[in-house]
Amino acid sequence: MRYSGFKVIKEALSGHKGWKPAWREPDPKPHYDIVIIGGGGHGLATAHYLAKVYKQKNIAVIEKGWIGGGNVGRNTTIIRSNYLLDGNEPFYEFSLKLWEGLEQDLNYNAMVSQRGIMNLIHSDAQRDAFVRRGNAMILNGADAEYLNEAQIRKEYPFLKFDDQRFPIKGGLAQRRGGTVRHDAVAWGYARSADSHGVDIIQNCEVTGFKIENGVCKGIETSRGFIGADKVGCAVAGNSGRLMGMAGMRLPIESHVLQAFVSEGLKPVLPGVITFGAGHFYVSQSDKGGLVFGGDLDGYNSYAQRGNLPVVEDVCEGGMAIMPMIGRARLLRMWGGIMDMSMDGSPYIDKTHIEGLYFNGGWCYGGFKATPASGYTFAHLLANDTPHETATAYRLDRYKTGHMIDEKGQGNQPNLH
Amino acid sequence: MRLKCPVCGERDRREFYYVGDAVALARPDPDAGEAAWDDYVHNRDNPAGVTRDLWQHEAGCAAWIVVTRNTVSHEILETALAADVKRAMS
Numbered sequence: 322m323r324y325s326g327f328k329v330i331k332e333a334l335s336g337h338k339g340w341k342p343a344w345r346e347p348d349p350k351p352h353y354d355i356v357i358i359g360g361g362g363h364g365l366a367t368a369h370y371l372a373k374v375y376k377q378k379n380i381a382v383i384e385k386g387w388i389g390g391g392n393v394g395r396n397t398t399i400i401r402s403n404y405l406l407d408g409n410e411p412f413y414e415f416s417l418k419l420w421e422g423l424e425q426d427l428n429y430n431a432m433v434s435q436r437g438i439m440n441l442i443h444s445d446a447q448r449d450a451f452v453r454r455g456n457a458m459i460l461n462g463a464d465a466e467y468l469n470e471a472q473i474r475k476e477y478p479f480l481k482f483d484d485q486r487f488p489i490k491g492g493l494a495q496r497r498g499g500t501v502r503h504d505a506v507a508w509g510y511a512r513s514a515d516s517h518g519v520d521i522i523q524n525c526e527v528t529g530f531k532i533e534n535g536v537c538k539g540i541e542t543s544r545g546f547i548g549a550d551k552v553g554c555a556v557a558g559n560s561g562r563l564m565g566m567a568g569m570r571l572p573i574e575s576h577v578l579q580a581f582v583s584e585g586l587k588p589v590l591p592g593v594i595t596f597g598a599g600h601f602y603v604s605q606s607d608k609g610g611l612v613f614g615g616d617l618d619g620y621n622s623y624a625q626r627g628n629l630p631v632v633e634d635v636c637e638g639g640m641a642i643m644p645m646i647g648r649a650r651l652l653r654m655w656g657g658i659m660d661m662s663m664d665g666s667p668y669i670d671k672t673h674i675e676g677l678y679f680n681g682g683w684c685y686g687g688f689k690a691t692p693a694s695g696y697t698f699a700h701l702l703a704n705d706t707p708h709e710t711a712t713a714y715r716l717d718r719y720k721t722g723h724m725i726d727e728k729g730q731g732n733q734p735n736l737h
Numbered sequence: 738m739r740l741k742c743p744v745c746g747e748r749d750r751r752e753f754y755y756v757g758d759a760v761a762l763a764r765p766d767p768d769a770g771e772a773a774w775d776d777y778v779h780n781r782d783n784p785a786g787v788t789r790d791l792w793q794h795e796a797g798c799a800a801w802i803v804v805t806r807n808t809v810s811h812e813i814l815e816t817a818l819a820a821d822v823k824r825a826m827s
Contacts, residue, residue: 561783570780574758575808620755623785623808628738630751663779719779720771732778735755 323428343508344515349522352548353381355702356540358527358563359556360384362393362503362688363680365510365521366695367555367702369427372517374696375703380519381549382511383542385526389507392558395625395657396688397580397612399593399604401438401498402463405454408713408725409666410461413686415710416693417463417497423692429509431501432607437592438498439473441480441642442491447598451493458495466494476591479645487598487641498593500604506691530567530677537567537676553678553702555694558658560681562623567674572663572719573682574734577622577656578614579631583649585609594643601638603646611649613639617659617685619735627656659685665737666725669698669707669714678702679716684737741816744798752796758782759789759803762823785809791819 322328322341332339355371357364360382371377382388400420402413424431442448455465473492474482482489511521522544529541530552539548556563564571590605603613615635618627632654639646662668662682667690669680680698683690697708707714718724719732730736738750758781765773782788785808792802801819806812 559785561781562785565782565784570776570782572779572781574781574783575785620806621758621783621788621790621808622811624811628750628811630749720775733757735757 324430343512344521347520347522349381349525349542349544349547350520351546352539353520354379354549355551355553356380356547356549357382357553357555358540359554360388360511360521360523361391361555361557362389362507362510362691363557363694363698364555365507365514366691367553367680367698368514368519368521369510369517370696370699371702372514372519375699377703378518381547382514382519382521383525383527383540383547384521384523387523388511388521389504392657392659392687393507393691394504395580395655396503397602397604397614398500398503398606398688399438399498399602400433400501400689401495401593402689403438403440403454403458403465403493403495403498405457405727406725409727410457410463412693412697412710413690414458414461414463415696416690419692419696420501421497423509427509427513429505429512431505431509433499433501434607435497435499436604437494437496438595439468439477439592440493440595440597441473441489442493443487443489443598448491455493464495464497466496468492468494477594479589479643480594481642481644484641487596500593500606502607503688510695527563527566532567532674532677535673535675537674549676551676551678551702553680553698555680555698557660557681557683557687559623560660560679564679567672567677569672571681572716573660574621575623576617576619576659576661576735577624577627578617578659578685579627579635579654579656580612580614581632581635581654582606582652583611583646584652586611586649589645596638596642599638599641601635601642603639603643610652611646617661617735618656623658625656625658659683661734661737663719663732663734664724664726665728665730667694667714668716669694669701669711670716671701671705672716738811738813740792740802740804740813742794742797742800742802743816743818744800745794748794748797752794753792753802754795756791756793759791761791762803762819762826787814
């Protein structure tokens with residue numbers, strides 16, 4: 322069933338009795354050509370592109386809970402491609418281009434809103450760094466624009482420009498960045514994958530891999546053994562746990578990142594603002610809530626909740642840059658589990674086990690990467706070669722000296 | 738979250754700096770080879786459950802502490818001075 326304006330009107334006139342479930346609930350088959358573990362944004366996107374672009378058949382997505390119940394349902398919905406390094410920027414720009422055509426591709430309203438993102442600048446050194454970043458973005462086909470203080474005052478008059486420690490001196494804007502309705506991304510990909518014949522199997526937890534002589538033959542699950550020629554893992558947050566079942570130790574630590582939303586307000590914030598110096602970023606949802614966040618809690622964790630010191634730190638950041646936020650009450654806060662990699666960049670690669678492929682290590686940049694992650698992972702699964710925008714995301718890049726460390730922090734996952 | 742410093746007693750989490758997995762206590766020999774060093778520097782067990790990590794009582798006595806902790810419940814199970822743990826290992 323295709324969604325359209327005509328269909329909405331027709332259903333409105335007939336009591337909305339004609340809507341069908343957006344995807345089936347099939348039982349698992351004994352064998353698939355390709356099994357994707359993880360029914361989140363990345364796993365469902367992988368299934369969609371495998372079926373639609375790479376014309377693969379006989380695919381299943383295995384999800385331990387309900388689809389979209391992990392990090393795609395727990396993030397702050399921002400999309401952007403403002404990266405510096407060659408290994409990253411083409412990939413994230415590819416992702417942003419896919420976001421721009423996503424709703425037509427999926428026939429699903431994901432509320433992609435290119436309201437723009439602005440990184441604030443407070444010093445000469447920071448200006449140099451951001452101008453360099455902007456140039457790197459432009460070289461890779463993205464858009465970037467340097468704004469001076471007067472231009473920012475015009476767009477965001479309510480920011481605290483004359484702060485003693487971090488006066489606002491300019492900003493790097495990416496007008497094509499913005500926000501997307503995160504749950505709709507999972508649902509849209511699921512509906513499209515399902516319509517292309519992908520089996521989406523929920524409430525089916527993976528309990529082990531069947532590996533014989535270095536070849537992955539399938540997975541053990543709470544609903545029995547499922548054979549597969551190829552198994553792709555896309556379970557960021559729980560990668561360590563899952564790949565541990567295949568005997569792998571990963572260059573990843575799991576960390577908790579908190580996010581916050583205020584009560585609904587009238588429109589006050591036109592775009593996304595990031596205050597990197599104070600570890601705070603904020604946007605306003607279409608419902609009116611201010612959606613904001615900051616740093617990781619900083620210690621390894623699999624608990625989807627954090628501690629109060631970071632709540633305090635994030636709120637201080639908000640008060641420092643946007644004092645009017647102090648008048649809004651906090652409505653909700655939550656934590657999500659991040660795969661923090663050793664250099665702050667992700668992995669999309671084959672493993673040393675034949676037929677087992679890995680996608681993870683997204684740090685806190687997983688949401689914006691969803692379309693490109695799915696597309697390039699599908700490319701790898703279908704062709705056994707990396708997509709041209711994802712050649713750098715190798716699991717062995719530390720050994721070969723090709724880490725992609727945007728912040729230059731070294732092997733300290735909690736600092737990326 | 739409150740951590741018990743073996744020297745100062747139970748203190749707020751804010752007083753401590755988190756370093757990472759206590760893998761640093763098992764540093765390979767300088768000539769252990771590339772594979773051993775790559776594994777030591779980059780790969781982690783990352784358990785969902787009991788883990789051991791290194792913290793420093795930065796805003797207190799500056800002691801390095803090995804904390805045994807549950808990553809799912811955030812429960813602190815045991816703390817010990819890193820120096821004592823290292824001595825017991827050798």
